[in-house]
Amino acid sequence: MTATVPFIADCFRRFNERYFESSLPEIPIRLSNAKGFLGKLTYTRRRSFWRTENYENFVLRINTRIDLSQAELEDTIIHEMIHYYIAYHRLSDTSTHGTRFRAMITAINRRDGRHITVTHRLTDEQQQQAAGRQRGRMVAVVEFTDGRIGVKVVPHRVSYMQAFQSGCRRHFSVASLRWYFSHDLFFARFPSSGALRVYLIDTPDDRSALSQALSQAREITLA
Numbered sequence: 103m104t105a106t107v108p109f110i111a112d113c114f115r116r117f118n119e120r121y122f123e124s125s126l127p128e129i130p131i132r133l134s135n136a137k138g139f140l141g142k143l144t145y146t147r148r149r150s151f152w153r154t155e156n157y158e159n160f161v162l163r164i165n166t167r168i169d170l171s172q173a174e175l176e177d178t179i180i181h182e183m184i185h186y187y188i189a190y191h192r193l194s195d196t197s198t199h200g201t202r203f204r205a206m207i208t209a210i211n212r213r214d215g216r217h218i219t220v221t222h223r224l225t226d227e228q229q230q231q232a233a234g235r236q237r238g239r240m241v242a243v244v245e246f247t248d249g250r251i252g253v254k255v256v257p258h259r260v261s262y263m264q265a266f267q268s269g270c271r272r273h274f275s276v277a278s279l280r281w282y283f284s285h286d287l288f289f290a291r292f293p294s295s296g297a298l299r300v301y302l303i304d305t306p307d308d309r310s311a312l313s314q315a316l317s318q319a320r321e322i323t324l325a
């Protein structure tokens with residue numbers, strides 16, 4: 103699902119009550135299309151005259167570039183709310199994701215069977231998605247004479263396609279080789295290169311994901 107401000111605001115209210123004793127003041131919510139993070143809490147630190155540090159201008163940013171499930175989105179929001187809780191209440195911690203932060207994650211995960219993670223790191227697929235939602239890929243679907251099926255993503259250029267196709271026919275027992283141009287994220291997991299490698303699609307799940315992806319793809323004839 104794609105995050106919206108009302109959805110995030112509603113999550114914020116619910117989680118504030120459930121996990122943070124309703125102690126967190128409402129916070130401006132911004133949707134972000136940036137690469138590289140799922141969520142982010144930003145604020146400014148200002149040293150006052152009495153040399154105490156003030157934290158101000160808290161903003162909660164949630165990424166909309168990456169398609170997350172509702173549970174992942176909620177986990178992301180809670181992760182940022184823990185940062186907010188620690189900063190707002192001036193609690194000490196050993197580092198940004200220190201002992202206190204981790205203890206809070208563990209407690210919430212246990213309590214509600216959540217999967218909040220410590221880092222903001224994106225999965226490979228999410229990074230691919232962040233890099234270009236609309237990116238199309240040139241995909242060879244190879245059926246071998248023994249019935250196995252494999253795929254290979256090659257750079258979108260005729261010279262790569264020709265080299266891969268002839269190499270494949272020379273080195274493997276190929277029953278058929280078809281080219282598809284696809285935007286489906288199923289293919290994001292395969293490296294794009296001219297290397298003579300074919301990735302076997304051997305689990306039932308992957309096979310059905312592949313046929314699903316191909317039903318939306320454009321078949322390309324290599325003359």
Ligand SMILES: [Zn+2]
Binds near residue numbers: 185
């Ligand atoms: Zn964090």
